[in-house]
Amino acid sequence: MPILKPSHPEVAPVVPSGQLRRLSVDEIKPSTNNPRLLFDPPQLLELKKNIAEHGVLVPITVYQPKGQAKFSILDGERRYRCVVDLTNEKHVGKDGKPIKIPANIVEPPTMIAGLLYMFSIHNYRAEWELMPTALSLKIVMENLEVTDNAALNKLTGLSERQIERCKSLLEFPEKFQRLSLDPDPKTRIPSNFWIEALPVLNLAVERIENVKKLGRDSATDKLVEKYRDHKIKSVIHFRRIMESYDLSEDDAPLRAKVVRRVEQFFLNPKLETREAFDEFVVDKKRVQSAVAACQTFLAELRKFKLRYTTDDTERKRLQEELIAVQKYCRTLEEALEGSDSPEASSE
Amino acid sequence: MWSLLHSLRAVQRFRDYQPQHVSMASVGRWIKQLKTKEDQKLAWMLLKRVIYLSERETKTILVHQNTALMENLRRAGLASNKLIYISTDDAASSSPMMLGMLRNAALLEQQGCKFLDGRDAMGINKVTAKVQEGAIIYIDDFVGSGNQFCRARAFLMQNVVGTFSEFLLVPSICEEGYARLNELGVTVHAGHIHAKAERPLHRHSHLMHSEGRERLIQICREIRPNASLGYEGLATMVVLYRNAPNSVPAILRGSDKQDPFYGLFPRFKDLPVKK
Numbered sequence: 001m002p003i004l005k006p007s008h009p010e011v012a013p014v015v016p017s018g019q020l021r022r023l024s025v026d027e028i029k030p031s032t033n034n035p036r037l038l039f040d041p042p043q044l045l046e047l048k049k050n051i052a053e054h055g056v057l058v059p060i061t062v063y064q065p066k067g068q069a070k071f072s073i074l075d076g077e078r079r080y081r082c083v084v085d086l087t088n089e090k091h092v093g094k095d096g097k098p099i100k101i102p103a104n105i106v107e108p109p110t111m112i113a114g115l116l117y118m119f120s121i122h123n124y125r126a127e128w129e130l131m132p133t134a135l136s137l138k139i140v141m142e143n144l145e146v147t148d149n150a151a152l153n154k155l156t157g158l159s160e161r162q163i164e165r166c167k168s169l170l171e172f173p174e175k176f177q178r179l180s181l182d183p184d185p186k187t188r189i190p191s192n193f194w195i196e197a198l199p200v201l202n203l204a205v206e207r208i209e210n211v212k213k214l215g216r217d218s219a220t221d222k223l224v225e226k227y228r229d230h231k232i233k234s235v236i237h238f239r240r241i242m243e244s245y246d247l248s249e250d251d252a253p254l255r256a257k258v259v260r261r262v263e264q265f266f267l268n269p270k271l272e273t274r275e276a277f278d279e280f281v282v283d284k285k286r287v288q289s290a291v292a293a294c295q296t297f298l299a300e301l302r303k304f305k306l307r308y309t310t311d312d313t314e315r316k317r318l319q320e321e322l323i324a325v326q327k328y329c330r331t332l333e334e335a336l337e338g339s340d341s342p343e344a345s346s347e
Numbered sequence: 348m349w350s351l352l353h354s355l356r357a358v359q360r361f362r363d364y365q366p367q368h369v370s371m372a373s374v375g376r377w378i379k380q381l382k383t384k385e386d387q388k389l390a391w392m393l394l395k396r397v398i399y400l401s402e403r404e405t406k407t408i409l410v411h412q413n414t415a416l417m418e419n420l421r422r423a424g425l426a427s428n429k430l431i432y433i434s435t436d437d438a439a440s441s442s443p444m445m446l447g448m449l450r451n452a453a454l455l456e457q458q459g460c461k462f463l464d465g466r467d468a469m470g471i472n473k474v475t476a477k478v479q480e481g482a483i484i485y486i487d488d489f490v491g492s493g494n495q496f497c498r499a500r501a502f503l504m505q506n507v508v509g510t511f512s513e514f515l516l517v518p519s520i521c522e523e524g525y526a527r528l529n530e531l532g533v534t535v536h537a538g539h540i541h542a543k544a545e546r547p548l549h550r551h552s553h554l555m556h557s558e559g560r561e562r563l564i565q566i567c568r569e570i571r572p573n574a575s576l577g578y579e580g581l582a583t584m585v586v587l588y589r590n591a592p593n594s595v596p597a598i599l600r601g602s603d604k605q606d607p608f609y610g611l612f613p614r615f616k617d618l619p620v621k622k
Contacts, residue, residue: 029532032504067423067482068512070532108510111479115508132505135472139508174469181468183502 019105020059024098025084028062029070031077048082055093056083059102063109074109074117076101112143119156130191131180133158134166161334168195176220189224196238197223200262203245208263222266229269237273241265244280254280350378353391357611363401363588366615377611386566389559390598394611396547396554397599398539400518402588405488408518408538409449413484416514416536420482428459429481431474431511435465435499441488441589449486449516465503472506479509485533487517488587491594492579493524497531519585521594541585548582548596563598570608571597586612 060076073080083099093099109117115136140156141147149160158166169177172194182188197220204211204219211219226232241262248255258280265276309315354374361369381387400408417427432455434442443464450456461478463470465485475483490496496515515528519539528535543551548563555563567575576582577594585592591600591612601610604619 030530032501063510065510065512066425066480067420067514068532069534072510072532108480111476111509114510129505132468132472135469135506136508139476178469181506183466183468183499 021103021105022100023062023071023103024100025080025087027070028080028101028103029068029072030080030084031073044078044082047078048085051079051082051099052086052091055099056101059104061106062103063106065108071103071105074106076103112140115140116156119158129180130162130165130195131169131177133162134169134191135177137163137166138170165191165195168198171198172220173217175217176224179224189227190235193224193227193235196235200238200241203242204262204266208259208266210263211266214266219266222269225269231269231272233273240273240277240281244277247280349391350387353394354378357394360399361397361586361611364399364586364612365589366591366618367611367613369611373609374611376609380608381566386562389555389563392555392559393547393563393596393598396545396584397612398519398541398545398585400539400585400587404538405445405518405587405589406448406452409445409486409516410452412516412536412538413449413453413455416484416516420512425480425482426459427455428461429478430455430484431461431463431478431481432484432486433463433465433471433503435485435487435496435503437466441587442486444589445488445518446486465499468503468506471503472508475506475511476508481509481511483507483511483513485513485515487515488519488589489585489592490515490517490520490524490528490535491577491581491583491592492521493527494579496524497527500531500533518587521581521583523581539585541583546582546584548576563596567597570602571600590614 056079058076058079060079061074062071062076063074064071080101083101087098091099118136119133119140137152137156137158141152144155146152146155149163152158152163153160156163169180169191176189176194179189180191180194201216201219201223205216206212214222223232227235232238244258245255245262248258258277261276261280265271265273306318309318354371357374358369358371367373378387378390381390417430420430421427432446432450434446436442446462450460450462456462461474463474465471485496485500487496500513513533515533515535515537517535517537519541520528520535520537521541522543525535525537525540543549544553546552547554548560548567564575574593575597577592577596577600579594581594582596583592583594586595586599591614593600593614595612597608597610599610599612601613601617602608603617605613605617606619610617
């Protein structure tokens with residue numbers, strides 16, 4: 001019974017070997033991902049109770065890598081972990097023996113099928129390091145020749161926004177990507193650094209002659225240096241640069257001043273982000289106005305008592321408008337995600 | 348007379364210990380720090396229980412274990428170009444040294460095997476994506492609780508793509524680490540599994556009478572109050588020619604910078620800095 005249905009013609013399906021066996025926990029190799037991080041504890045507890053009462057009803061799917069005595073799990077990590085817990089608690093089945101797990105044995109998956117399965121697991125884990133995910137996504141894109149976000153979303157289950165973030169990481173040369181793969185968290189550059197830095201780099205390299213002369217890699221080096229020297233205290237502070245630039249759109253002298261400041265920011269290692277750009281961002285006032293606008297909008301809508309609208313055309317029109325509002329709010333909400341804590345960003 | 352015999356035996360057994368030369372003078376200096384005849388007798392008893400792996404023995408174990416593993420993998424359908432050997436620690440530490448030793452002794456490069464540093468995430472991603480199906484073989488000189496190994500493995504496995512069986516080649520491993528790796532599904536090929544019973548200062552060992560053990564533990568506490576029996580209180584007795592594990596009792600390892608207590612098997616990092 002294949003569990004990985006190929007969603008792309010190039011992805012080979014999982015091939016069953018025709019064996020259904022009852023395996024003890026000792027015969028199974030756990031995944032390197034801890035399901036306690038991947039799944040909600042109440043859900044796991046519920047499943048464990050169920051297995052304690054009835055045993056494992058749905059077979060897990062396993063394969064045996066060449067040369068390895070134990071079976072690796074392709075599907076059913078939660079059921080396996082629950083049985084491990086029960087075995088450790090000396091729980092026995094109805095036959096008085098340790099619980100065994102029914103398992104469909106399949107042939108080892110191809111690299112791409114295995115990768116797609118890993119994606120489906122990692123989607124549950126918000127804190128999964130993004131750079132390894134990006135590198136895996138690159139392999140999927142190259143092997144299946146798929147680059148469209150919607151198609152990649154269908155294949156991997158990653159949201160289009162996650163895919164976009166991964167693609168941003170892949171725009172940086174390998175020597176910079178390596179900095180986010182440093183095993184030491186103290187010296188590792190967080191993946192978010194690149195994502196937040198990318199628009200600033202694009203702006204500087206395209207619009208500022210002296211940064212263009214430096215070259216993209218040297219300009220990137222300057223930003224890394226600044227980050228290590230705590231002159232960029234939080235990766236989220238890059239947004240202040242872009243915000244300053246956007247806000248000066250209709251004011252030519254101000255725009256020229258912002259551009260000059262961006263140039264100084266790249267060329268002067270001592271210049272700190274907020275120190276350089278706070279003066280251009282009248283943050284509080286705009287945010288306060290936006291908060292007030294949200295509150296007024298909600299109050300007005302409530303006042304109209306729209307819940308009982310009966311006219312079909314009106315209802316449809318209103319629904320369309322609400323969807324548009326919802327879409328904008330979702331995009332804005334996603335854009336606002338991220339931490340402003342310097343400690344959090346440097347971890 | 349007894350002291351002389353013990354010293355001669357120690358010099359003979361531990362002659363290639365690299366961090367600090369074991370000589371008649373160093374053994375004498377070590378034993379004389381213990382003031383009573385009873386304490387000295389206990390120390391000699393402990394020293395007798397050291398399981399020492401010389402360079403030659405280490406190399407022989409690694410090569411033999413590797414030959415057997417490669418043969419098993421070949422039978423399972425994995426040619427040598429499908430084998431990726433990975434060191435799990437910093438360049439100057441034991442794991443890369445063992446990998447270098449095995450690589451040369453077993454002519455692994457000529458056979459098409461791949462070699463990687465476990466910290467090189469990008470390299471792991473690229474090589475595993477290229478090989479797609481094979482075996483990952485970790486190399487180290489000693490595994491105690493397995494904590495350090497598990498941390499290194501968790502990091503590098505994030506970047507593995509494809510289907511790989513996992514093995515650890517190691518001259519010696521503690522039974523605690525062996526059990527842990529077995530649970531994780533990493534097959535261990537070791538020359539020696541270091542049982543708790545082989546460690547005189549371990550609470551599960553009966554190699555020494557309880558008064559003697561308590562006395563030695565007390566001495567260890569005075570030398571290193573926070574790590575008297577080594578990392579996680581493992582009290583291991585394996586010493587490798589290249590370095591003693593951080594889990595050996597303090598009486599063997601000595602104080603930090605070897606002051607005030609001079610150890611017979613200090614680790615490189617325990618030695619005083621020469622001016």
